[in-house]
Amino acid sequence: MSHSTLAVGPPEKADLRFGFIKLTDMAPLAIALEKGYFEDEGLFVELEAQANWKVLLDGVIDGQLDGAHMLAGQPLAATIGYGTKADIITPFSMDLNGNGITVSNQVWEAIKPHLPTGEDGKIQHPIHADVLKPVIESMAKKGESFKMGMVFPVSTHNYELRYWLAAGGIHPGFYAPHKGDTSGQRQADAFLSVTPPPQMPSTLEAGTIHGYCVGEPWNQQAVFKGIGVPVITDYEIWKNNPEKVFGITREFSEKYPNTTIRLTKALIRAAKWLDADDNANREEASKILSQPYYVGADYEVIANSMTGTFEYEKGDTREVPDFNVFFRHNATYPYYSDAIWYLTQMRRWGQISESKPDEWYFDIARKVYRPDIYAQAAQALIAEDYAVADEFPDFASESGFKPPQDDFLDGITYDGTKPTNYIESLEIGLKQNDTL
């Protein structure tokens, strides 16, 4: 595609239906609708809550939905044919961070005495997963297994939870799709399984799982209801990690190019509004999201994390100003290196069962992540004075690869241009030439 600086033509399809899961990070969609940004682009959008990630993805693939708020891993997994085979692309990254890991009260009671405290008597963060080892061992003696919930096999949450566990020396288990084993529990010390986000607190309460990794408001909900304690946010596992994306089928983007650019424009404006003036609009956003047809959780619960604070143990509220980032740090730009990180994790845990050359990672990333569409949308916004150029990467020189990132919990550096090296550098997990 060429970078045309011409005004975007009228939308080929004006009535759109987008799916979302009831999570705080669907905010750009709700804001683009409520603030009339979609309408400004001549788009009339209906937002429809979906039961779970699978239903949402199927809805986009078979055309019931025109697009959806997706897990970053979903378009990638669909493109490489893990789970479902379909060509899904993303022109827009929805946000950074926003997840947490919560453990049940019993687990918290067991690990709390062993946690180092700072001078202020508060527990030192980040909490590393190795404190769980005695818990897992004592459960194993009783013949029980330590179970944790995450939201989807190719979700950010799954990879973050695995990263955190593995960094603490706890094996989260391998996938072996070539042997028909998609449980992800081979050789596991901690057994991970899928639970839909809204059911996380009730599943934890029922004792079916002993902890979970999920987006907001479901960690704060556990604190509010007094059924669990969040131990770490994903911001502490990997600072400013990419979280959700907006996914559409490649067919849609080719059939309706103007519509695609226009919806991207509306979403960029919404993201900008969400981060404007140091999060000044977050309270209003939380009010909007607490409506029953959007996220629907209580305003206080949503506002808790949206307004830059995070409550760990009851009463232990700390400032996490970047807990939800929607626009700062080029959060909305679909970086190839973000896509490649997910692919490396799929390889690391066996979802990609054979070794792949570096080139393969680059190809898939280019296929799925579409900064070219983003650039056209951003340039149109700049031309219309809705945005200024220095809010975006320099499109002429941007390679799509972030410089090597070392903001990981375990200090390992990730360089998106060397996926194979990165996989080799991780302690627990499949290496380049391993097959199960």
Add this chain to the structure above:
Amino acid sequence: MTSTTFQKPRWFRWPISGDRLTNIVSTITLPLIGLALFIGAWHIGAQQVNTSLGTFPGPAAVFEQWQNLIDEHQSENLRAQAFYERQEKRHERQLDKNPDAQLTFRDYNRRPTFFDQIVTSLFTVMTGFLLATAVAIPLGIVIGLSTTTYRAINPIIQIFKPVSPLAWLPLVTMVVSAVYVSDDPMFEKSFITSVITVALCSIWPTLINTAVGTASINSDLLNVSRVLSLNWFTHVKTIVLPSAIPMMFTGLRLSLGIAWMVLIAAEMLAQNPGLGKFVWDEFQNGSSNSLGRICVAVLMIGFIGFLLDRCLLLIQSRVNWDKTAISR
């Protein structure tokens, strides 16, 4: 009543006789007493239950949510109005720029409120039920008239009858997705899925009861038909149908009850628009109002189910000339 009644003095006369009074008392007050006891027990019981979404809602909380739902419906109507006003303004601007501009008029994408969902569910259930009826009654008559057909088809009926709607749902969804493809579909896929699932589950009681009703016609009537050598069509119309109607309606009432139940389950599972989706969405919201709103929906589902049953009873009493069938 015993015959040794107390003789009332002449000046002491009830305006209505004692028997009728007891009757009125029992038809009006007893249900009221039952209701009052239930509400009292609910009010007290609810306070004892502490869920992770707060205490279980009592009658007062549920009533409050009912009012909230009405308010939300009204505010959605206001939003729709605002949308049309904005559209008008846009059109005016366009016409100012260019008097011959092509104006596009579009409808507001309503966010389905509780009451919209009720309408959706009712429409879906009626469609599914009518579809099932349209298949079940003719098929039931054919099966009932011939023992051979009945024996051939019976095993199939017996196997499919107990299948839960939730088991059908994935199959139906996939088939509808694959088969029902058009650029400008008349109905939503989700609607078709719900309708077919409802029909598949609610077809059996009508089918079986129609077949049994048809098969068990009084032999005198059959002899009359033979003597008059009625042709097949007249035979069915004048002899078979009237005698099968009571059984048919028994089947229809069962079917409609099942259809309503199945629909709610299907909507919950497949996230198809309707009351079931409303319940599931609220459950997922997990706000402090959620349980109250779900209670409103539960009461509404029960009330609508009851009304649907009564409607069929009413129709039955109109078309049924077997007055001995007691309507329960």
